[in-house]
Amino acid sequence: MELSAIALNCSLKASDAPSSTDKLLGEVLAELAKHDVAGEILRVADFDVKPGVTSDEGEGDAWPEIRRRIVAADILVLGTPIWLGQPSSIAKRVVERMDAFLGETDDRSRMPAFGKVAVVAVVGNEDGAHHCHAAMFQALNDVGFTLAATAGTYWVGNAMAATDYKDLRKPYEPTVQASAMMAANVAHLARLLRRSPYPGME
Amino acid sequence: MELSAIALNCSLKASDAPSSTDKLLGEVLAELAKHDVAGEILRVADFDVKPGVTSDEGEGDAWPEIRRRIVAADILVLGTPIWLGQPSSIAKRVVERMDAFLGETDDRSRMPAFGKVAVVAVVGNEDGAHHCHAAMFQALNDVGFTLAATAGTYWVGNAMAATDYKDLRKPYEPTVQASAMMAANVAHLARLLRRSPYPGME
Amino acid sequence: MELSAIALNCSLKASDAPSSTDKLLGEVLAELAKHDVAGEILRVADFDVKPGVTSDEGEGDAWPEIRRRIVAADILVLGTPIWLGQPSSIAKRVVERMDAFLGETDDRSRMPAFGKVAVVAVVGNEDGAHHCHAAMFQALNDVGFTLAATAGTYWVGNAMAATDYKDLRKPYEPTVQASAMMAANVAHLARLLRRSPYPGME
Amino acid sequence: MELSAIALNCSLKASDAPSSTDKLLGEVLAELAKHDVAGEILRVADFDVKPGVTSDEGEGDAWPEIRRRIVAADILVLGTPIWLGQPSSIAKRVVERMDAFLGETDDRSRMPAFGKVAVVAVVGNEDGAHHCHAAMFQALNDVGFTLAATAGTYWVGNAMAATDYKDLRKPYEPTVQASAMMAANVAHLARLLRRSPYPGME
Numbered sequence: 001m002e003l004s005a006i007a008l009n010c011s012l013k014a015s016d017a018p019s020s021t022d023k024l025l026g027e028v029l030a031e032l033a034k035h036d037v038a039g040e041i042l043r044v045a046d047f048d049v050k051p052g053v054t055s056d057e058g059e060g061d062a063w064p065e066i067r068r069r070i071v072a073a074d075i076l077v078l079g080t081p082i083w084l085g086q087p088s089s090i091a092k093r094v095v096e097r098m099d100a101f102l103g104e105t106d107d108r109s110r111m112p113a114f115g116k117v118a119v120v121a122v123v124g125n126e127d128g129a130h131h132c133h134a135a136m137f138q139a140l141n142d143v144g145f146t147l148a149a150t151a152g153t154y155w156v157g158n159a160m161a162a163t164d165y166k167d168l169r170k171p172y173e174p175t176v177q178a179s180a181m182m183a184a185n186v187a188h189l190a191r192l193l194r195r196s197p198y199p200g201m202e
Numbered sequence: 203m204e205l206s207a208i209a210l211n212c213s214l215k216a217s218d219a220p221s222s223t224d225k226l227l228g229e230v231l232a233e234l235a236k237h238d239v240a241g242e243i244l245r246v247a248d249f250d251v252k253p254g255v256t257s258d259e260g261e262g263d264a265w266p267e268i269r270r271r272i273v274a275a276d277i278l279v280l281g282t283p284i285w286l287g288q289p290s291s292i293a294k295r296v297v298e299r300m301d302a303f304l305g306e307t308d309d310r311s312r313m314p315a316f317g318k319v320a321v322v323a324v325v326g327n328e329d330g331a332h333h334c335h336a337a338m339f340q341a342l343n344d345v346g347f348t349l350a351a352t353a354g355t356y357w358v359g360n361a362m363a364a365t366d367y368k369d370l371r372k373p374y375e376p377t378v379q380a381s382a383m384m385a386a387n388v389a390h391l392a393r394l395l396r397r398s399p400y401p402g403m404e
Numbered sequence: 405m406e407l408s409a410i411a412l413n414c415s416l417k418a419s420d421a422p423s424s425t426d427k428l429l430g431e432v433l434a435e436l437a438k439h440d441v442a443g444e445i446l447r448v449a450d451f452d453v454k455p456g457v458t459s460d461e462g463e464g465d466a467w468p469e470i471r472r473r474i475v476a477a478d479i480l481v482l483g484t485p486i487w488l489g490q491p492s493s494i495a496k497r498v499v500e501r502m503d504a505f506l507g508e509t510d511d512r513s514r515m516p517a518f519g520k521v522a523v524v525a526v527v528g529n530e531d532g533a534h535h536c537h538a539a540m541f542q543a544l545n546d547v548g549f550t551l552a553a554t555a556g557t558y559w560v561g562n563a564m565a566a567t568d569y570k571d572l573r574k575p576y577e578p579t580v581q582a583s584a585m586m587a588a589n590v591a592h593l594a595r596l597l598r599r600s601p602y603p604g605m606e
Numbered sequence: 607m608e609l610s611a612i613a614l615n616c617s618l619k620a621s622d623a624p625s626s627t628d629k630l631l632g633e634v635l636a637e638l639a640k641h642d643v644a645g646e647i648l649r650v651a652d653f654d655v656k657p658g659v660t661s662d663e664g665e666g667d668a669w670p671e672i673r674r675r676i677v678a679a680d681i682l683v684l685g686t687p688i689w690l691g692q693p694s695s696i697a698k699r700v701v702e703r704m705d706a707f708l709g710e711t712d713d714r715s716r717m718p719a720f721g722k723v724a725v726v727a728v729v730g731n732e733d734g735a736h737h738c739h740a741a742m743f744q745a746l747n748d749v750g751f752t753l754a755a756t757a758g759t760y761w762v763g764n765a766m767a768a769t770d771y772k773d774l775r776k777p778y779e780p781t782v783q784a785s786a787m788m789a790a791n792v793a794h795l796a797r798l799l800r801r802s803p804y805p806g807m808e
Contacts (some may be wrong), residue, residue, distance in 0.1 A: 012500070051494060053487060084503055088500070089497035092493040092496045099487055127329055130333060131330070134287070134744035137747060138744075141755065141757055146752075147753040149720050149747065151747055159331065161376070192802055196798055197796060221645055254618055288741060291657060294693075294698045313553075321587070335693060339542055343553065343554065344554065349545055350550055351548045353551075377699055390600070491737075532736050533765065534690070535734070576765070579765060
């Protein structure tokens with residue numbers, strides 16, 4: 001595979017519990033694979049990511065390892081469930097830790113995420129996906145990620161409904177189409193930026 | 203009736219066009235009527251509300267009349283459709299015009315909306331209601347409105363769906379229940395605040 | 405004192421580190437004390453609040469104790485720093501845990517927060533306070549808290565600035581005034597709702 | 607010049623009034639010119655942009671002409687003032703009108719904005735820039751625009767302050783730097799996408 005993607009599942013549950021976010025991330029990685037992108041999913045709740053805004057919060061902090069994998073990848077897929085119409089506290093923690101990128105620039109003022117492309121996959125029983133996209137797009141872009149056209153995919157049910165994405169019996173076509181277009185765009189853009197990095201500033 | 207409500211329909215369409223927001227606002231006013239609240243709906247797109255942040259933007263500005271009705275009512279029901287996951291430009295214009303309240307305080311620093319209670323009713327084909335609540339709650343609260351418990355009601359369909367609320371054949375129970383509880387709470391609170399106004403500051 | 409307030413400091417740092425949020429919360433509690441409200445501050449980062457959306461996530465979860473204090477108080481003061489223009493991951497975790505309130509209703513469908521009044525205090529080096537208010541107002545209102553007029557206070561510096569609120573040498577008057585008005589309003593409303601609780605629904 | 611940019615000033619005031627947004631947009635276009643991008647500013651309040659979500663709302667609608675210029679440009683610079691911590695109603699109207707792009711795809715499902723790069727410039731007396739970025743990034747990305755790394759620039763003053771950007775006597779360095787890096791990134795990305803358009807889907 002030519003490119004690599006790291007998908008962060010920001011579910012509140014550890015990986016012994018089934019996750020709708022996991023299902024959507026799996027679909028996104030399958031679409032990316034069609035464009036020569038190798039991917040893996042990390043369940044962030046399995047790790048002890050300490051609160052803070054540095055790249056290493058000391059003993060027991062699992063962030064340095066996750067950060068290493070983000071920096072090694074071409075594409076970041078941030079997956080979050082919706083709670084109270086908003087991204088999960090774990091998704092917020094992840095972008096918070098990348099606040100450190102603002103101070104980790106090279107000699108041309110480029111942050112570690114410059115040239116990397118991010119996408120955001122959101123799942124909830126109901127309502128909240130656009131806001132999760134907005135909040136995560138802004139945070140990820142602030143710390144240097146590029147966003148390809150239609151960089152968000154999602155599934156949500158009717159207002160105040162209780163069905164889980166993981167329990168749907170058949171593919172939900174609008175979400176499948178959104179993920180497919182997102183994957184085509186992000187792979188194209190990541191390839192362009194790998195070959196022609198941002199020049200930065202003197 | 204003991205209390206009065208003014209409902210602003212912030213649909214992008216004028217009143218010759220059917221409106222899902224109108225349907226939800228009608229339901230909200232019906233619930234409020236059960237609590238002795240008389241209400242009326244105004245379709246904002248029927249009026250020429252000028253851009254600006256004063257209470258009167260001059261010749262042809264329809265805002266002074268709408269403002270008069272807001273100030274005369276105990277309860278403001280702000281109804282907005284969702285476009286791109288966000289409140290309509292007309293809903294934004296309405297709260298923008300109330301920015302003027304910040305400078306229109308009495309001798310105890312109370313804005314014209316002090317003591318009034320606001321609720322927000324949101325309708326879309328899909329996703330965006332919680333963000334519309336968030337944006338409108340903050341703006342309305344900033345300019346002095348009080349928010350009763352569960353001050354938002356809404357209806358939205360599945361992700362990327364196209365059904366209109368106005369075309370549903372039967373009542374959508376979760377929305378009906380949310381509107382009923384909202385009405386009970388807002389009527390109770392408006393009554394308390396009418397009898398015991400905020401004291402303000404010296 | 406007639407009423408009680410619990411202030412949650414959602415700083416990313418534990419209580420051995422100085423906190424600008426702490427300074428603002430102290431000022432808010434001092435204003436509340438003038439209206440006969442007794443308050444205490446809890447630094448949430450001192451506790452192990454597990455991720456999840458139930459009221460007890462099992463062994464080692466510190467949330468049940470924090471939840472107990474919230475339910476015992478008349479007023480919740482949620483204090484959050486701004487990171488990337490948004491509430492902290494700890495603030496998000498706190499409201500996420502109160503998602504459980506949605507299912508903990510009494511025989512009149514009232515959540516545990518019904519009748520309680522919330523305010524939100526936000527501090528950052530720069531930009532983000534209004535969005536923090538919006539996100540927290542919506543989440544807190546969804547789970548049953550009432551919001552008095554002007555329920556938010558805040559301090560932020562100029563765009564991309566680095567000064568900390570805790571390092572300001574003298575009181576910042578606009579913030580002092582906002583906190584004072586907020587305290588007057590919230591104490592008034594909490595008193596009304598304690599005497600006349602929401603009736604709920606049959 | 608190799609590339610072209612259209613800057614939309616979404617101030618609430620028409621072009622006979624001085625505008626802080628205009629000042630920031632002028633600075634952004636000057637930075638873009640260093641990267642071989644020709645630009646012009648349009649004051650949207652000078653035009654009668656009708657409410658709606660089609661590309662032509664009929665008689666008197668000025669949108670078709672603005673839309674034509676957006677489609678002809680490589681780069682969209684959306685400039686908005688902050689009111690109540692949020693983008694202006696005119697900024698919301700502009701993105702609302704581009705909702706029509708969702709249905710205007712070519713035979714490879716590409717919207718008219720595919721391949722175009724957007725940036726967002728925000729000015730306010732105080733607080734709100736990050737939220738304006740978030741709301742505009744999400745809306746613009748939804749309708750097909752690409753966002754280069756650090757696609758937002760802004761200026762805001764201290765909490766509840768009243769200074770206007772247009773009245774600052776000297777350049778505000780952090781904003782100057784943010785605009786310069788933004789311009790370098792967007793010009794680089796627009797050039798790449800012009801040479802290698804998104805392939806779209808069959």
